[in-house]
Amino acid sequence: MPFDPRNTPLSAIEARVLATLMEKARTVPDSYPLTLNSLVTGCNQKSSRDPVMEVSEGEAQEALDSLRLKTLSVQISSVRSTRWEHNFPRGIGVPDQSAVLLSLLMLRGPQTAGELRINSERWHRFADISSVEAFLDELRERSEEKGGPLVVQLPRAPGAREQRWAHLLCGPVDVNALASTSSASTGGNASALQQRVDALEAEVAQLRATVQMLCESLGVEPPAAPAE
Known part of the structure; x- marks a missing residue:
């Protein structure tokens, strides 16, 4: 069945999670698919977001599970980590x-x-x-x-x-x-x-995602993000 938002609308958090997966797949492909932690970071970033949200890991996981039931997200599990990717174009049609x-x-x-x-x-x-x-x-x-x-x-x-x-x-x-x-x-x-500020903040977010990925692959704790 085609996706019908009138019958199965997305919640605000589901929309943020789905769009963030889509964004990171195209802007930081080396870090994609995303871990739950990286996804939450992307959902809550201050740049290129309206409104700015504070999504918890529990809320993001719940949204991912719901999106998977709607065939809009896909879980990829391995020995080292569980990652997520979107199924946006095919799932929405x-x-x-x-x-x-x-x-x-x-x-x-x-x-x-x-x-x-x-x-x-x-x-x-x-x-x-x-x-x-x-x-x-x-x-x-x-x-x-x-x-x-x-x-x-x-x-x-x-x-x-x-x-x-x-x-x-x-x-x-x-x-x-x-x-x-x-x-x-x-x-x-x-x-x-x-526009220039948004572009710079997006580059910083990309660098943070890359550092996050490297730390996860090395099994070390990522550095704390500076206070904004």
Whole structure:
């Protein structure tokens, strides 16, 4: 059966876990599949997340188990460790490009097509904004037989030049409330400085994940992360 968020919506933590697995598979492939510890670190990172969350290991494990029942995550066990990978495109029933856009919407909240193109640079390079919009339109027009729409276009916020998009994997959303929230945050998210800060923080997160992987392979305790 195709994934239908109207009948089996994801919880907020399931969405964060699934999108984080998708993100790390593309941005830090050397550290993927992820251990539970690395996954929790990715879920709770401060950069490229809206909202910022504090997911515990127990909550992440519960989400992974639930996602596995929905055929959206896969457990890979070995003598040394248990790791997890996503089954996003096949489990949801969408192409890779659409899975990238859905994951970004789950991680960063509502975004315009232009913002999605910028934020997807390390995941997948879309040729132009029109190609992003084409995949968004497909997700919006997903047939009832396939489980219904997976995204919605929000009303244009006051003063905004473009409309934003939100995902529906966690069920129906209040489009007017989301549009208002998006309007309040438009300026900061669109600034070049913020984009550079996000990129630097993402690089730091990647380095931390690599150190985590090396420590796990050597059987040593990873260094404590500095206070933020």
